[in-house]
Amino acid sequence: MGDPRKTPDGTASLRESAERFRTTFAHASVGMAIATPEGRYLEVNRAFCEITGYTEVELLATDFQSITHPEDLPDSMRRLRQLVAGEIPGLLIEKRYVRKDGGVVWVQNSIALARDRAGEPKTFVTLVQDVTLRKRAEQALRETEEELLGRTELLQTIFDNVPAMIAIVDRGGHVVWTNRECQRVLGWSQAELQQLDILADRAEVESYLRSALPGWREFRARAKDGRILNTAWVKVLLSDGRTIGIGRDLTDRNRTEQEREALSLRLVHLQEEERRAIARELHDEVGQLLTGLGLMIEAGDGPGSASRRQEMKRVVTELIGRVRDLSLKLRPPMLDELGLLPTLLWQIERFELQTAIHVDFRHANLDRRFPSEIEITTFHTVQEALNNVARHAGVTKAKVEVWAGPRSLGARIEDQGRGFVVETALGGHSSGLAGMRERCRLLGGHVTIESTPGTGTSLSMELPLSASAAT
Numbered sequence: 001m002g003d004p005r006k007t008p009d010g011t012a013s014l015r016e017s018a019e020r021f022r023t024t025f026a027h028a029s030v031g032m033a034i035a036t037p038e039g040r041y042l043e044v045n046r047a048f049c050e051i052t053g054y055t056e057v058e059l060l061a062t063d064f065q066s067i068t069h070p071e072d073l074p075d076s077m078r079r080l081r082q083l084v085a086g087e088i089p090g091l092l093i094e095k096r097y098v099r100k101d102g103g104v105v106w107v108q109n110s111i112a113l114a115r116d117r118a119g120e121p122k123t124f125v126t127l128v129q130d131v132t133l134r135k136r137a138e139q140a141l142r143e144t145e146e147e148l149l150g151r152t153e154l155l156q157t158i159f160d161n162v163p164a165m166i167a168i169v170d171r172g173g174h175v176v177w178t179n180r181e182c183q184r185v186l187g188w189s190q191a192e193l194q195q196l197d198i199l200a201d202r203a204e205v206e207s208y209l210r211s212a213l214p215g216w217r218e219f220r221a222r223a224k225d226g227r228i229l230n231t232a233w234v235k236v237l238l239s240d241g242r243t244i245g246i247g248r249d250l251t252d253r254n255r256t257e258q259e260r261e262a263l264s265l266r267l268v269h270l271q272e273e274e275r276r277a278i279a280r281e282l283h284d285e286v287g288q289l290l291t292g293l294g295l296m297i298e299a300g301d302g303p304g305s306a307s308r309r310q311e312m313k314r315v316v317t318e319l320i321g322r323v324r325d326l327s328l329k330l331r332p333p334m335l336d337e338l339g340l341l342p343t344l345l346w347q348i349e350r351f352e353l354q355t356a357i358h359v360d361f362r363h364a365n366l367d368r369r370f371p372s373e374i375e376i377t378t379f380h381t382v383q384e385a386l387n388n389v390a391r392h393a394g395v396t397k398a399k400v401e402v403w404a405g406p407r408s409l410g411a412r413i414e415d416q417g418r419g420f421v422v423e424t425a426l427g428g429h430s431s432g433l434a435g436m437r438e439r440c441r442l443l444g445g446h447v448t449i450e451s452t453p454g455t456g457t458s459l460s461m462e463l464p465l466s467a468s469a470a471t
Contacts, residue, residue, distance in 0.1 A: 031107070031128030037084065037121040039063035051107065051130050053100035064126075069096035069104060083113050084121050094131065106135040141239055165231070165247035167193075173205045176242065185231075185249050187224030209235065209243055218250065227251075332379075340375045341366040344402060347383060355390045357398060364403040374409055374463055377439050378402065381447070384432050385413035385459050393417025393457065408445075409463045416456040422449050436461070 025032050031048030035041050040063045044056055052059065052067055059067075068076055072095035083091050091111040096104050110127040159166045165182035169175055175193045183189060188196065208217050218232045233247040335343045341363060348359045369375075382400060389398045395417040402411045426433055426449075436459075437447045445463035 033126045033128065035064055035124045035126065039065050042123065048128055051105060051128060052097055067097050069098055072096050083111065105130060106132045138239065145238055167245045169243050169245060171209065171241045173209055186221060335375055335379060339369050340378060343379055344382060348400065351386050357390060357396055360397065360399045362401045366402060366404055370409060373443060377443060377463060378409060378411060380439065381436050381461050382411060382413060384436055388432060389415045389417065392420065408465055411461045412458065414456065414458045419451045419453045419455045419457055421453065422451055
């Protein structure tokens, strides 16, 4: 006998396909139903009966209009007419069924239309999935959000006391509501923010709102006074498509970073100036001595060699002293070994011997160690200030005070000498005063210079100390 699946009319194959369909239809985990174009049920499976609470016999005696919730029926019929007219290829719709026990169940219907050979509507084939739990959860979330958003006065009080910008925007990024901090930072009122487009990065904001990516994003906004502010925002999506944005103003932070970069450039310039001064001192003083020493060595042991050897010894001794002085100017070893106070005492004694200028030195709470950068900056500030006294003040005495408090270390250097115009001195080519100011700023401190011609000079310095600065 031949294979029945290969019969000319294909009836065996059609029969097997029909049997498989009926088995799948009967045992499917989702509801399935076949109905006429008028809506009367022709076949329903067990899962569909469980969803609606009706028996198979009861469902075959009725139509889908009878079990559809009255409020959902008009829209369902309209969508079905579109499907029959060929305006849409298929239909996915959520609606409510009224169960036999009177309860309401939310379902998602996936409906396809089968047509006869003439193209006329033949039957609706519907897959039915119970989505009641999801719809209840969505409704609960929506009610919670509506309750929260409805409490305008409570939200306003809470959000207005948050030290961050808060805004609610719609799907297009237009402002619906803002808190007081947002209005303060931007300078616009609530009504103005709702009507004006203050965003300088409109396309980027819209892209951010459409994306599912979390995290902070930076955008520019126009303040009412004309400034362009750099702001950072993180979003919280609401189920109705709106977004809560929580933001902060980065303008001051960015300005601080720019100032820090400018400070770093100035420090590089000052370092180059200091290197140039050291190179000049090496060339003009040490270099000349070495050149003279070389010439004396080339003269050999001829006439006058004994006196030349004596002169060479003197030059070598002077060279050793010059190199030692240069090293001490840069960083005296005792600063690392003994600390700030002994080094200042040594520096002031040495200054008095070299210049014959008496220094009235007063100090308080320096009998401890400080961070290395604090000690070296204080030492160089006192050193440079006294050098300026010796070069420019024309006095025989000066006053130095250095003290440490719980939170800062301060110093003051005063003289009653010639004085000068501070702005002119700071704008000149000398790196001394500018170097002191930049070093202190780098540590979070500051230098104040008070002077006018004929009235003397007072230079004050203050450096911050952390709670763990002293050891």
